[in-house]
Amino acid sequence: MNISDHSSILIIVIPLIASIINIFISLFKRSLCYSFFLLILGICVILSIDILSNVINSGTIRYKLGGWMPPWGIEYVVDHLNAYIIAIVSTMSLIIAVYSKESIKQEVPEPKLPYFYSTYLLLTTGLLGIAITGDIFNLYVFLEIASLAGYALIAIGEKRSVLASFNYIIMGTIGACFYLLGVGYIYIMTGSLNITDLSLLLPNLYESKVMLAALAFLVVGVAIKIALFPLHRWLPDSYTFAPSAVSAFASATMTKVGIYVLIRVSFTLFEPRFFTEITPLSSILVWWAIVAIFFGSIIALAQTDFKRTLSYILIAEVGYMVFGVSLGNKQGFIGAVLHILNDAVMIACLFMIAGGLMYRVGSRNLENFLGLNKSMPITMAAFTIAALSMIGIPPTAGFFSKWYLILGAIEAEQWIGAIALLFSSLVNAIIFFKLLEKIYFAKKDNIPKHKFPELPFSMLAPIVILALSILVIGASTGKIISKVIQFTVPGGF
Amino acid sequence: METIISTKPLLAVLVSLIATILIAITGERARNLRETWTILAAVTKFGIVISMLPDILNGKVIEYTLLKITPELILQFKVDALGIFFAITASFLWIITSFYSIGYMRGLKEHAQTRYFAYFAIALSATMGVAFSANIFTAFLFYEIITVSTFPLVAHKETEEAKRGARKYLTYLLGTSVAFQLTAIVITYNISGNLNFSYKGVFGGNVSHLIITITFLLYIAGITKAAIMPLHSWLPAAMVAPTPVSALLHAVAVVKTGVFMVIRVVLHIFGIDLLKNLDLGTILAVIASFTIISASVIALRQDNLKLRLAYSTVSQLSYIVLGVALLTPSGITGSVMHIVAHAFGKITLFFTAGAIYIATHKTKISELDGIGRQMPFTMGAFTVGALSMIGIPPFSGFISKWYLSLGALEAGDIFVLAVLATSTILNACYFMPIVYVAFMKEPKPDPHHHGYNSTAIHEAPVFAVAPLVLTAIGTVLIFFYPSFFLEIIKIIVANVTGGN
Numbered sequence A: 001m002n003i004s005d006h007s008s009i010l011i012i013v014i015p016l017i018a019s020i021i022n023i024f025i026s027l028f029k030r031s032l033c034y035s036f037f038l039l040i041l042g043i044c045v046i047l048s049i050d051i052l053s054n055v056i057n058s059g060t061i062r063y064k065l066g067g068w069m070p071p072w073g074i075e076y077v078v079d080h081l082n083a084y085i086i087a088i089v090s091t092m093s094l095i096i097a098v099y100s101k102e103s104i105k106q107e108v109p110e111p112k113l114p115y116f117y118s119t120y121l122l123l124t125t126g127l128l129g130i131a132i133t134g135d136i137f138n139l140y141v142f143l144e145i146a147s148l149a150g151y152a153l154i155a156i157g158e159k160r161s162v163l164a165s166f167n168y169i170i171m172g173t174i175g176a177c178f179y180l181l182g183v184g185y186i187y188i189m190t191g192s193l194n195i196t197d198l199s200l201l202l203p204n205l206y207e208s209k210v211m212l213a214a215l216a217f218l219v220v221g222v223a224i225k226i227a228l229f230p231l232h233r234w235l236p237d238s239y240t241f242a243p244s245a246v247s248a249f250a251s252a253t254m255t256k257v258g259i260y261v262l263i264r265v266s267f268t269l270f271e272p273r274f275f276t277e278i279t280p281l282s283s284i285l286v287w288w289a290i291v292a293i294f295f296g297s298i299i300a301l302a303q304t305d306f307k308r309t310l311s312y313i314l315i316a317e318v319g320y321m322v323f324g325v326s327l328g329n330k331q332g333f334i335g336a337v338l339h340i341l342n343d344a345v346m347i348a349c350l351f352m353i354a355g356g357l358m359y360r361v362g363s364r365n366l367e368n369f370l371g372l373n374k375s376m377p378i379t380m381a382a383f384t385i386a387a388l389s390m391i392g393i394p395p396t397a398g399f400f401s402k403w404y405l406i407l408g409a410i411e412a413e414q415w416i417g418a419i420a421l422l423f424s425s426l427v428n429a430i431i432f433f434k435l436l437e438k439i440y441f442a443k444k445d446n447i448p449k450h451k452f453p454e455l456p457f458s459m460l461a462p463i464v465i466l467a468l469s470i471l472v473i474g475a476s477t478g479k480i481i482s483k484v485i486q487f488t489v490p491g492g493f
Numbered sequence B: 001m002e003t004i005i006s007t008k009p010l011l012a013v014l015v016s017l018i019a020t021i022l023i024a025i026t027g028e029r030a031r032n033l034r035e036t037w038t039i040l041a042a043v044t045k046f047g048i049v050i051s052m053l054p055d056i057l058n059g060k061v062i063e064y065t066l067l068k069i070t071p072e073l074i075l076q077f078k079v080d081a082l083g084i085f086f087a088i089t090a091s092f093l094w095i096i097t098s099f100y101s102i103g104y105m106r107g108l109k110e111h112a113q114t115r116y117f118a119y120f121a122i123a124l125s126a127t128m129g130v131a132f133s134a135n136i137f138t139a140f141l142f143y144e145i146i147t148v149s150t151f152p153l154v155a156h157k158e159t160e161e162a163k164r165g166a167r168k169y170l171t172y173l174l175g176t177s178v179a180f181q182l183t184a185i186v187i188t189y190n191i192s193g194n195l196n197f198s199y200k201g202v203f204g205g206n207v208s209h210l211i212i213t214i215t216f217l218l219y220i221a222g223i224t225k226a227a228i229m230p231l232h233s234w235l236p237a238a239m240v241a242p243t244p245v246s247a248l249l250h251a252v253a254v255v256k257t258g259v260f261m262v263i264r265v266v267l268h269i270f271g272i273d274l275l276k277n278l279d280l281g282t283i284l285a286v287i288a289s290f291t292i293i294s295a296s297v298i299a300l301r302q303d304n305l306k307l308r309l310a311y312s313t314v315s316q317l318s319y320i321v322l323g324v325a326l327l328t329p330s331g332i333t334g335s336v337m338h339i340v341a342h343a344f345g346k347i348t349l350f351f352t353a354g355a356i357y358i359a360t361h362k363t364k365i366s367e368l369d370g371i372g373r374q375m376p377f378t379m380g381a382f383t384v385g386a387l388s389m390i391g392i393p394p395f396s397g398f399i400s401k402w403y404l405s406l407g408a409l410e411a412g413d414i415f416v417l418a419v420l421a422t423s424t425i426l427n428a429c430y431f432m433p434i435v436y437v438a439f440m441k442e443p444k445p446d447p448h449h450h451g452y453n454s455t456a457i458h459e460a461p462v463f464a465v466a467p468l469v470l471t472a473i474g475t476v477l478i479f480f481y482p483s484f485f486l487e488i489i490k491i492i493v494a495n496v497t498g499g500n
Helices: A003-028 A030-057 A079-104 A110-132 A136-155 A161-190 A194-203 A209-225 A233-241 A245-271 A270-277 A280-302 A307-327 A329-359 A378-393 A397-411 A415-440 A457-475 A476-485 B006-055 B081-107 B113-131 B136-154 B160-192 B209-222 B234-240 B243-270 B272-278 B279-299 B305-325 B330-361 B377-389 B396-410 B414-440 B463-482 B483-497
Strands: A061-064 A075-078 B004-005 B062-070 B074-079
Touching: A003 A030, A003 A061, A003 A110, A003 A476, A030 A061, A030 A079, A061 A110, A061 A270, A075 A194, A079 A110, A079 A457, A079 B279, A110 A136, A110 A209, A110 B081, A136 A161, A136 A233, A136 A245, A136 B330, A161 A194, A161 A209, A161 A270, A194 A209, A194 A245, A209 A245, A209 A280, A209 A476, A233 A307, A245 A270, A245 A307, A245 B243, A270 A280, A270 B062, A280 A415, A280 B305, A280 B330, A307 A329, A307 A397, A307 A415, A329 A397, A329 A457, A329 B209, A378 A397, A378 A415, A378 A457, A397 A415, A397 A457, A397 B160, A415 B004, A415 B160, A457 A476, B006 B062, B006 B074, B006 B081, B006 B113, B006 B483, B062 B136, B074 B081, B074 B136, B081 B113, B081 B243, B081 B483, B113 B136, B136 B160, B136 B396, B160 B209, B160 B234, B209 B243, B209 B279, B234 B243, B234 B305, B234 B396, B243 B272, B243 B279, B243 B305, B243 B330, B272 B279, B279 B305, B279 B414, B305 B396, B305 B414, B330 B377, B330 B396, B330 B463, B330 B483, B377 B396, B377 B414, B377 B463, B396 B414, B396 B463
Parallel strands: B004 B062
Antiparallel strands: A061 A075, B062 B074
């Protein structure tokens, strides 16, 4: 029996079990925990690459859990979109895990580190589970695993993180409840939870008001989880006060996986025509996203705290992706799916740099960037690349997703949307060039006399890797689209 | 048309990027070696560009595909007559400017010289990139690289004023290109499915006129580097940069990239026929005429020498835009010719402004009384540059003005002729007084140098003076041997008009 046949279940089971074993290891030898933690995430990355290459070579993978036949048993369905998200989540979790080694030392007392690693593994499990399952109730379970792990990880940050996490728990729980209600309605009407099965059963029920209610609950539930304005209130505080590694990991993956759920619900569970023609949901979401883009960008401009700035930029970026998904045409959809990857890399890179600033300078205030190119030249070079990508200047990756999004907007004749995208690019330009000016052109007498050393290697390497991958991803956009993304486009677009 | 596949265009771009790395590695420790890299790169670049010329003159084009990022977004180089014309001008003047930069930066003991030379080289790489772009996407990419890489050059002094200037520079150039130019490119792709520059334009016949008009205006507003009013004020603000930057970048590379892109868009995206049908050339001509006259009027009132030159640049750039907007063979000839004619003239003028600053630290025109006696070579070259700007033979400016006037007659546009005439008078009004006071007036006693003999010859270092004398001679040579350039222009015109 080939192990590759089972990689789609192993990628869930291994980190899940490892998170418990990790605690036991810590009882014997605490220093082993970190290596074990890295090893497990490394295995996840290898499995995810295996899954991705299997999907690319031989199409959708269907794995029946315990041999139970669907729709009664739980089925894992991995198509191009799942494999893509899984690869992003597992790779980001490994890279940020490397980063966390040094950064977390200042934020968590050493004896508690094993718990941090276990919770981190649980979060990874949850996110991978969401991306891999083909069952809407199972998806809810993983959503809760990921969220609970997320609440815990955020709460171990600064003092104020506890309150932030509490806010997040309330909002997140409401979101999860909404999602569960939606699932409940669907189950009542059809008696099935398997997505493939449901996609065949549901079209007969499109006229039913219950389906409308179910869809509304599902979408609003997901909207809370991805912090779509005005349901974003939990996000800025949580991501600002969380430990640096957690902010980076959560920003790079949690919202992205949420977008994935939105895509699944809108285009696989229901048919695209239910989303665009039978209900006005797509135009509601388009306008909703446009407001989110404007709002996120404008508020980001007014922040003085770097992590908070990034949080609001993230809220705008979530708007980008929802916008692209909801446009209902191929170009916009490709842009949104591409942006899942690009934004994960960019925002994680920037959050890691914010963590580096905390680590060395001890503050997140934008003023602390003054003259930083003298002390941390490599970090600041990486910052420059990430910033240019955020603005959307070619040949960085950010340009290409924006290109497809704008192309989609114009094809849908959604001019306000195109303006919103450009507006947010300009706002990003203002935010980041203000910082670049501080970094590279600070007046001599304003620069703090004390020079900081460059970040330690284990923090610097992940930042540099992500910055370089921004360029590599940008240059291989065409390959990514032709190998993976074009197969994720729903039929009928 | 025969196409040659060759890596030469890529090499022309890469040469100065490699130089950038070498410059950065060498650094302040070995200044002479560092400057050697700059000179070496400049000469090599010019050599590569020139080596492509014979093929182009034989009616061939040189292509090189660097990277197919997505099926429609392709990084591709294509050297045609228009591209090589611009590349020759920019790369030749880079050699001269490099020597001048050395004289200027060392003469003034400027700080951060390594950064200066490194970013200068990047900017030139990107300029070659724009010149050799095969499609508007590649051009846009290099256009943005120019903006970003010249930002450190404008902010060089790191004072509040420099930073304010640089911020304005960036806001205008980056803001409009993202907001307008990118939108125009996306619309172009959406309508035509094609971003390649082609001789007949990319739009088919049956496209809504409204959309075409909007796209055209978006392009014109988005190519702010051409400094067309009302989006010109970044250029005067950029004058806080060191003078060699103003000379090469804000008289040649950056601003000419702007007008070059305008020419590209007019001729190779929209095409002459489409613009004639929709009468969009006239709109562009009116905007350009307005810019020519009002910038000249504003120039009259400037006391700062570099600011006066900057407004003169704004005005002269619109000559180029005006010429191509006429959409006639002679108009295009005059327009393209003015790229090189203005380049040589204006770079001379900026060089002299810099030389005056090195020798005397004077920046204002009101301080220049009698300076011609002190700096005869410099002010002699200034006179040549000024006469060329006005358009008096035997200097290069005359040639382009001649063709521009012919183009106006061809188009039957007396209005344009009047604009040219008025502007010539205005040019004379703001340049000749400088020449007059420099040579005729008695020098004012210098409050800073008591007992200093201000009539003795006191020139800037030879590294600063020799380049400006050379470019001044260049303006004369272009007048007597314009055929070198006119040959290339003939091909440009033939390509877009279909051979007549």
